[in-house]
Amino acid sequence: MKKNNAKVSVAVIRRLPRYYRHLSELMQQGTVRISSSALGRSMGLTASQIRQDLFCFGGFGQQGYGYNVEKLRDEIGDILGINRGHTAVVLGVGNLGHALIQNFKFGNNGFNLEAAFDIDDDVIGTNVGNIPVYGIDELDEYLRLHRVDIGVLTVPRSVANTMAEQLVRGGVKGIWNFTNLELKLEGAQDVVVENVHFADSLLTLSYMISGRDHNGEEEE
Amino acid sequence: MKKNNAKVSVAVIRRLPRYYRHLSELMQQGTVRISSSALGRSMGLTASQIRQDLFCFGGFGQQGYGYNVEKLRDEIGDILGINRGHTAVVLGVGNLGHALIQNFKFGNNGFNLEAAFDIDDDVIGTNVGNIPVYGIDELDEYLRLHRVDIGVLTVPRSVANTMAEQLVRGGVKGIWNFTNLELKLEGAQDVVVENVHFADSLLTLSYMISGRDHNGEEEE
DNA sequence: TAGATTGTTAATCGATTAACAATC
DNA sequence: TAGATTGTTAATCGATTAACAATC
Numbered sequence: 001m002k003k004n005n006a007k008v009s010v011a012v013i014r015r016l017p018r019y020y021r022h023l024s025e026l027m028q029q030g031t032v033r034i035s036s037s038a039l040g041r042s043m044g045l046t047a048s049q050i051r052q053d054l055f056c057f058g059g060f061g062q063q064g065y066g067y068n069v070e071k072l073r074d075e076i077g078d079i080l081g082i083n084r085g086h087t088a089v090v091l092g093v094g095n096l097g098h099a100l101i102q103n104f105k106f107g108n109n110g111f112n113l114e115a116a117f118d119i120d121d122d123v124i125g126t127n128v129g130n131i132p133v134y135g136i137d138e139l140d141e142y143l144r145l146h147r148v149d150i151g152v153l154t155v156p157r158s159v160a161n162t163m164a165e166q167l168v169r170g171g172v173k174g175i176w177n178f179t180n181l182e183l184k185l186e187g188a189q190d191v192v193v194e195n196v197h198f199a200d201s202l203l204t205l206s207y208m209i210s211g212r213d214h215n216g217e218e219e220e
Numbered sequence: 221m222k223k224n225n226a227k228v229s230v231a232v233i234r235r236l237p238r239y240y241r242h243l244s245e246l247m248q249q250g251t252v253r254i255s256s257s258a259l260g261r262s263m264g265l266t267a268s269q270i271r272q273d274l275f276c277f278g279g280f281g282q283q284g285y286g287y288n289v290e291k292l293r294d295e296i297g298d299i300l301g302i303n304r305g306h307t308a309v310v311l312g313v314g315n316l317g318h319a320l321i322q323n324f325k326f327g328n329n330g331f332n333l334e335a336a337f338d339i340d341d342d343v344i345g346t347n348v349g350n351i352p353v354y355g356i357d358e359l360d361e362y363l364r365l366h367r368v369d370i371g372v373l374t375v376p377r378s379v380a381n382t383m384a385e386q387l388v389r390g391g392v393k394g395i396w397n398f399t400n401l402e403l404k405l406e407g408a409q410d411v412v413v414e415n416v417h418f419a420d421s422l423l424t425l426s427y428m429i430s431g432r433d434h435n436g437e438e439e440e
Numbered sequence: 441t442a443g444a445t446t447g448t449t450a451a452t453c454g455a456t457t458a459a460c461a462a463t464c
Numbered sequence: 465t466a467g468a469t470t471g472t473t474a475a476t477c478g479a480t481t482a483a484c485a486a487t488c
Contacts, residue, residue, distance in 0.1 A: 011479070013427055017420035021400070035445065047445090048481050055447065063446040064488040080423045081430030095322050099315035100418075109422050149429060173429035176422060180241070194425035198320075198416065200237035202329050202396060203300045205414035207233055209369060209393035210301030231455070255469065267469090268457050275471065283470040284464040 008056045015053060016076055018043065023073035035066035082110030087148050088176075090116040091163050092155035093123050093133055096178060100152060101128045111150070115142060136163075143170025150174040157181055164193075228276045235273060236296055238263065243293035255286035302330030307368050308396075310336040311383050312375035313343050313353055316398060320372060321348045331370070335362060356383075363390030370394040377401050384413075 022043055026034060037047040054060055060075050061067045077083065088111045090097050097116065106113040116133045118124060124135045134142065142148075151167040153160060153175055160179040167175055168185055174192040177183055183193050242263055246254060257267040274280055280295050281287045297303065308331045310317050317336065326333040336353045338344060344355045354362065362368075371387040373380060373395055380399040387395055388405055394412040397403055403413050 009479070014420070014424055016427065017417070017423035020423065021402075021417075021419065037445085046481065048483090049479090051446065051448085052480075059447055061446050062488060063486070064444045066445065079427065081426040082423070084426075084430055086426060086429070095315075095319035099319045102315050104418055106422075109419055110426060111422065150425060174425045176425055182241075192425060192428040194421055194428070196416070196418065196421050197237070197241075198324055199241065199329055200234070201414055201416050202326075202331065203237035203240065203302070204234055205370060205394045205396055205412060206301040206304075206306060206330060207236065207299065208412040208414070209306070210304055229455070257469085266457065268459090269455090271470065271472085272456075279471055281470050282464060283462070284468045286469065 012053050012056055015045075016080055019050075019053075020073060020076045020080060023069055023076065026069045027073055031069050033066050034069055036061070039067070077110070080110070084110065086111045086150065087146070088113050088150045088152055089142070089148050090131070090152040090154060091118075091136070091139075091167070092153065093118040093120075093128060094154060094156075097152070097154035098128060100154065100178075101131050114146065114148070117142075139166060140170065143167075143172070148172050150176055152176045152178070154178045161185075232273050232276055235265075236300055239270075239273075240293060240296045240300060243289055243296065246289045247293055251289050253286050254289055256281070259287070297330075300330070304330065306331045306370065307366070308333050308370045308372055309362070309368050310351070310372040310374060311338075311356070311359075311387070312373065313338040313340075313348060314374060314376075317372070317374035318348060320374065320398075321351050334366065334368070337362075359386060360390060363387075363392070368392055370396055372396045372398070374398045381405075 022039070035047070036050040039045075040047040040050050043050075051059070051061075054072075057075070057079055060072050088106060090101055090113065093101070093116050097118075101113065101116060113131055116128060116131050117136045117139050118133055119136045121135075123133050126133050148170065149172060151164075151172050151174075153164060153167075155163050157179055160177075160181045161183055164175055164177070164183045164185060168188045168191050172191065174194065175183065177193055177195045178198075180197060180199055182195075185191060185193070242259070255267070256270040259265075260267040260270050263270075271279070271281075274292075277295070277299055280292050308326060310321055310333065313321070313336050317338075321333065321336060333351055336348060336351050337356045337359050338353055339356045341355075343353050346353050368390065369392060371384075371392050371394075373384060373387075375383050377399055380397075380401045381403055384395055384397070384403045384405060388408045388411050392411065394414065395403065397413055397415045398418075400417060400419055402415075405411060405413070
């Protein structure tokens with residue numbers, strides 16, 4: 001198992017969570033070992049690609065045997081940063097923020113959700129789930145006093161960029177952006193923005209169900 | 221502008237909604253024309269890639285001038301299927317379903333949201349926004365009587381696959397899947413599933429903020 | 441040991457970028 | 465017209481797939 005220092009491509013990185021998810025399910029089903037070809041079959045990838053992907057990180061298998069499901073899962077979890085005690089806050093406790101706080105298992109993904117912020121007096125001071133909701137004017141101080149790794153942005157479009165800038169000034173490492181805006185953050189090259197663009201996803205689906213004659217001409 | 225029958229790659233397709241979004245913003249700002257290089261600069265793409273992407277569909281520009289923003293936007297909207305009168309129903313009016321019904325602009329993306337379904341008697345018979353909520357046992361008949369293009373799946377994990385199968389039997393063309401489950405739909409090759417996996421997105425962000433020493437060894 | 445399956449390099453394929461003639 | 469910028473082909477780059485020696 002040799003150290004591989006080549007830069008890992010984003011295509012590989014985006015497959016890691018899928019590996020993690022599938023391996024977790026296999027583990028729950030009690031599967032102890034799996035070969036790259038069996039895993040590939042169940043995930044719709046080639047065995048070659050799986051071995052190549054894992055090779056980026058040194059490879060975690062054993063010739064003639066395959067991969068230990070639990071060990072591989074844990075290794076990938078480590079690579080993804082699941083055991084680093086990441087912390088998160090939610091900005092905007094509207095319908096979507098509410099839904100994320102209540103339903104999304106931050107803990108399963110290695111994040112501790114510690115607070116939420118909103119501008120509405122009716123919700124400030126309450127708890128959603130176990131999460132306290134503070135006023136947005138308390139954000140600066142909160143960020144000064146706590147290490148917050150990411151901000152979850154579920155505020156209205158109109159204030160999205162301002163709030164994002166405030167998070168950046170407060171020292172977050174990443175922003176999980178649910179607003180349909182492309183954030184413009186000057187001089188924050190080391191802050192990572194991960195977008196969840198619902199509209200992009202739906203429009204892709206729209207394209208795919210719309211059939212093939214996309215140039216408006218008759219077929220012959 | 222010649223007809224191009226080569227299959228369009230998924231990489232290109234997934235860029236189309238971004239083009240659409242950026243062009244919409246430019247249009248709102250009153251920009252009338254734009255060159256591939258200016259658009260590329262503002263989107264973080266090369267001019268070459270933009271021209272190559274549009275070339276897949278025949279090209280919509282004019283030498284020496286560039287692209288008419290509104291015309292290009294509309295052409296891409298057409299390609300994405302925005303003007304086909306698509307219809308949608310939501311399955312599962314929990315926190316997330318509620319948030320989507322209330323906040324997400326289906327109309328902006330060419331979809332008419334027509335109904336929602338849930339199992340909870342407290343919500344059945346009510347309206348969320350303007351959308352009526354029916355009992356899940358009325359779904360089969362509803363699908364028989366109405367043409368529904370996509371089902372939006374925001375039900376609990378445990379019933380996700382069953383509900384998806386019911387949608388397929390009811391004749392939907394696509395499923396917009398917000399459950400963190402990989403749907404297994406036997407014999408439904410022509411039904412498109414578009415996944416919105418929150419966890420995958422967050423874990424990608426987790427990786428990116430976790431620094432580079434992913435093999436646990438000390439640097440030298 | 442023999443069989444299986446990985447780690448790893450090489451070959452192929454596809455996507456992005458470069459170049460430039462066509463043309464507005 | 466001259467300048468600008470596209471449409472389109474060719475070159476390059478990177479990602480996926482194939483192959484096979486290493487080894488459990």
